[in-house]
Amino acid sequence: METGVMSHQGELFVHPLSNPGAPGICPEMLEVAEEANRARDFNLAVEIYSSQLADLQQPDRGLCLRKADSLARAGRISEALDSYCTAASLGKLRPEELPFLVENIARALREKEPGLTVAVNGHCKSSNGDDGFQMNGECEEDEALDLFSCRLCKCLLHEPTTVECGHTFCKRCLEDDSVKDCIHCKQKLSKKEKLPNGLRLNVVLSGLLDKLFATESRARKYWIEGEDLWKKQNLSDALEKYNAAVDLVPSSGRLLHQRAELHMEMRSFSQAVQDASSLCKLKPLWTKAHCLKATALSKAGRNDEALQEYFLCVALKPDWTKVKLEAQKVLSELFSSVFENEDLPTPVHPLQGGLATRLIKPPALLRSLRPLTQKPGSSSQDSEFSVTKSAPVDDSSSILPIVSPGKSDPAAGEGSTKNLADVLAALPAPTGGLKRKHSSDGPSEAFNTPSKLLRPDEASVFKKAAVWGGRTVPAELLDCGDMECSLCMRLFYEPVATPCGHTFCLKCLERCLDHNPNCPLCKENLSEYLANRGYNKTLLMEEVLQRYLGDELAERKKIHEEEMKELSNLNQEVPIFVCTMAFPTIPCPLHVFEPRYRLMIRRSMETGTKQFGMCIADELKGFADYGCMLQVRDVKFFPDGRSVVDTIGVSRFKVLSHGQRDGYNTAKIEYLEDKKVEGEELVELLKLHDSVYEQANSWFTSLKDNMKSQILSHFGNLPSKDPDPQASPSGPAWCWWLLAVLPLENRAQLTILAMTSLKDRLIAIRRVLIFVTRKRPR
Template identity: 40%
Template sequence: MATSPGAVDVEVAPEPGGSCSSGGGSEEDRSEQERLLRRGELLALGNHLKEALETYSAALRLGPPPAGGSRRRLGTLVDCLVLHYRLRQRGRHKACEAAAGSAPEEEEEEEEGHQEEEERGRERGQQREDGAGATAGLFRCCGCRGFPAEPVVVSCGHSYCRRCLREELRAHCRCCGDPLGRAPSVAVVLGHLAEKWFPAECQRARGWRRLGELLGQGQLREAYEAASQALLEDSSDLMLHIYRAEAYAGLGDLKSALDDLNTVTTEMPNWPEVYFRKAKILRNAGSIDDALQLFLHCLALDEAFLPAKIELEKMLCDLLSPENVSERVKESTLNSTHFRSKPFIRNSEMGESFDQLHLNLEPDLKVQQVMPELIGRNLHRTQSAHSLNLTEKIAKDQCLKRVSSEPLLSSQEKSALLKRKLSVSEQDVTVSEDGRNKHKKQGETSKRDAAFSLPCGPAEDLIDASDFECSLCMRLFFHPVTTPCGHTFCKTCLERCLDHTPQCPLCKESLKEYLSNRKYRSTQLLEQLILKYLPAELSERKRINDEEMAECSSLTENVPIFVCTMAYPTVPCPLHVFEPRYRLMIRRSIETGTKQFGMCISDPQNGFADYGCMLYIRHLDYLPDGRSVVDTVGLKRFKVLQRKMKDGYCTADIEYLEDIKVENYGEMKKLQELHDFVYNQACAWFQSLRNKFRSQILQHFGPMPEREENIQMANGPAWCWWLLAVLPVDPRYQLSVLSMRSLKERLIKIQNILTYFSRDQSK
């Protein structure tokens, strides 16, 4: 029964108990198997791929591998095979270039003609893009690069068509590398824009979806007839060829299926999914070696294409399992020339066959120079470096020497091939119809865009600023964020709503998981569209936002006030923030960059006291439900001049307090004597406390500060504030000391408190 192109048929590589496992074994067998698996991985990393295959096969004969072992180790083997395949493709390209240097004039002229034709194609594509605007480059899926009729926004902020995520064609974002996770709902705003701006493309996409549903339901004949009828109306629609190929394959007409897929590869030679589907058809037809070639080519184009990697791991596991390992099978699979002779594989699309790939597997230090990334990623899973030396004792097969004369790559070229994010549009090597590899020039995307029939820009009368308005603030989106339920809001608007309840403001769907992750990434496509089509409105929106931030960043006017407890200069003040108004206040303090706010105790008449202390946020930890633990430390004292309110929390205009300095030498000498006496008295009091109390104070406030040489600082000696914080005194009394601008008066107050507590302890 066939499946739709949207429903990629992926069989997970077998784990213990699967087809490549033969049951359990003794402890000795498991130990030997683990040794062989590690050795096979080392051999693969050392570019001894032939020996690696034999070692993996020997390991699987001993029984099922450890849990997850086959997938993990075979994943390393697949990475090495793909890297080796890509190197061989580039090596052949270099060989063709060298041969072209001594080719007859006719071949040189033919090559120049090809280059001129490619240049003309690029120019036409550039003119098309210049004429249509950049929307075709913006409004596209980041995965398949096609038109996103059902756009979804992933957690990193990039946009994909729903099909790419629903069918798990990729595990990581091809733009930034973040995990994609489960498919979110269709983005409402982007979906509305797609329908409004590009109705024809959306109608076409609905036809694709209908074909996919027919294939998924097993209605192969109906799907074939519908696809054929649609192709009569629009023969340039490559997706229709793919759907019809799936229908052909389900009906058993493999040659017609491959003809349709070859039509797609002719137009789009760098679309990995097409090679993946061809490989599946060939695998089901029994052409294992050809399928392996195509899977490798798919991964060479896009090594993050997850279904192809899983299929290749499974095929290797099946081929190396005890029931499949025989000299006949290995000879057919690893040394076959059958791929070149297949009549339905057009234009030598895969370049070299798997037998040539396998022949250049003897140790080669120059080839191993391109392996550091793979080795660094996998060496922690292997034994020590001493184990790698065992590979040198393996006998070399004489037949491997026939490729030793082929050109090698430079270190710079090899390093370029190790880049992990190889997007389809950025792939630097293609396979031409004559089997040669050709470099793509940077920015060559016109042919791909034309094949996908990406839309031109929208008509001017369709661009409306109201389509880009946040439903909460009713203003133009600023840092638009799209939730998993598909609704888009300004980042600040959404955060304020989540301060009160972890639900979507529109559909009331739970956003607890979204809140706990706190990945409020801006929707890249919306930002780009706003920047392109609404630059004036965006500039005005930024101006308003800057004014709001400037108002919140002042440290003397409209200073946010946290009404809670006493705070002192230099003394730590940990806080547990859970009220929505204070969540907003703390967030604004972080966003403005000041990381400061005022702390005052409550006052029944005025709301908060006339004096307080500025706090600086040293560290902030968010809890999954939106609460936070804030580590702050006191900075400067202040006096409240005027009280205000902003968005539910208190603000104030303030002036900062500093101690009045003593200039007279005689008074300064007396002040120093008083300071030293009170400091010694404070140390004696602290030492007289019980060990339990002392340990609690040290844990919460830290040790008592040392005596400073300069006691006439703006806030006075730090030990005074530390002592006030730990003394069990009424906050009103502490507030009176905080407001003093005379160090002498403050020391006398502290001396009176210490004398009182010393008398109380003596009783």
């Protein structure tokens, strides 16, 4: 007999014929049948295959399989089983020969169970919006991920550790060498060996989780201890830890799943089945749970029950290749069992003769697929192929009926009484004869599924509750004291976590690091943290504050905004940098290293004004009564916190009152503008303006090359003459350029800066030019 591998044409698997040249086989008709399958006219293909088989003296195994596949794809499962059994009697069925039977039984399940349809169409969406099914077909999203879940292990955060980007994970998960990027933002994580003291847990979050979820935190601790013992192959001690964890949180799907796997490794298959059954009741739409139960049942030698779970897996996840292959393997073994284990007669031509000469199917197969062997209107007593009826299912069974074994399963529990036979009993049964038209008759009342099924809308609600639900935070356990900054003693605002695990308000931490590069609490050196300026907010802490302390956070934010508004008022309280002379339109680079000025520059950037005043020192008042506003163009930070600030002069001001804030000087000011002139005064002003400009240009041109190059490198070229000298409130830019490069003392420069008459300023500059020209060495 020919037993070659099936060929693949389009979407069809074509079984090879045992004897292609046998009398009665017509290749042209077989080609028509294959074309009918491609056109999805499966009933026509069945008719052709049946007529070809009827013309043969001995049935052809490949032809029987082709007919069986077409019957299965047409939804005529009962007749398909007859043909598969015939083929099995001629040669053992291989798993790869049964894909259509598995797929179509699973499809029948989906059509009859609205809850399964919702699960497949919805793809078991996880709480973060990702597809719950992985590429290997496993449904990763078994637990309801919430704010306090680690996105790496999908469990409650254990020893929460906040990384540079602000996201938080279990310390144990981050220690895994395979974790190189943040799963949220894809930012590269620092190498563990580069951290001076390794990964450090977030102290505030750790205490908060232990307080809010004390029981689950203890269970998670036992769970992790059990995993570590399991890795060391100390299985009995590991099981004790898992048992302790399950006692604390019996509804954890992942925990039950792992304990079931541990039972299987310890070869306690009945215990594994019990855990898997509990898991299926807990997570009825989780494919991985049903796969686990199927595997446990198979290991226990209960293949007929395992097959039912595999069918449900394929129904939930049609493209899960691994499970389909397992189902085909078990189904192949069930088909073969009758010929290997039972001494049953095989007729010369199984398709001929009456009921008494028909092939008898194996009892194990009947237990798994019994409703498919029944004809419309028949009962369990009047069919040779039937077995005892299923017991009615009470409406109080689980929301989505779970497949349970045909025989009593002590591990299944009371709520899991519905089996695959009950579900498939509602399928439309095939008509008696072979007709091209699909039977459209509805199922008989005798075969309606008695258990309560989910409507699609109900299934959606159930799915949403299961997947989107989260841990309940007891309101009485959470108070503001748990979320207070130890520096300002107020509720955290923009909380950031240091590498040593302590949490502070961003602004509080920055001010502390301005003075000392050590942690304010544990004194650990944070120089590298300061150098990287990795002040990213702890996102989990931020979310906790917004969700559970919203009113308190709103009040805290209001205070902060009022402070920012006050700081951004460039009339009432202008920050003053006491250093050097600055002039409008002239660049003024600054090297900032004092803590008070670090704070001042940072605030000017945060408020968005990007401005501050520059004044020279005054022995009596602290700083002079006149100055120039500077606009920040760029800031470059050094690793030790120092910075170089690129600024340019904007406008002049007069100090009305002196003050201080957080260590730096402030002032109430009024801005200065030149007084405009008209008529003859304007004509005289223009003549003076042109004259002084020519005088300034002549002086600059006459300078030695080395001095000229120094001026050009710092201040650039002499600005061009303005057509309208009064266009700017501060006067022509070339005046300020000249004042910045002329060798004058600060007090003399300050006097000219304070002038609000352009004429007076030009006269003063002319005097200086005359003086420096006379004094210049020849």
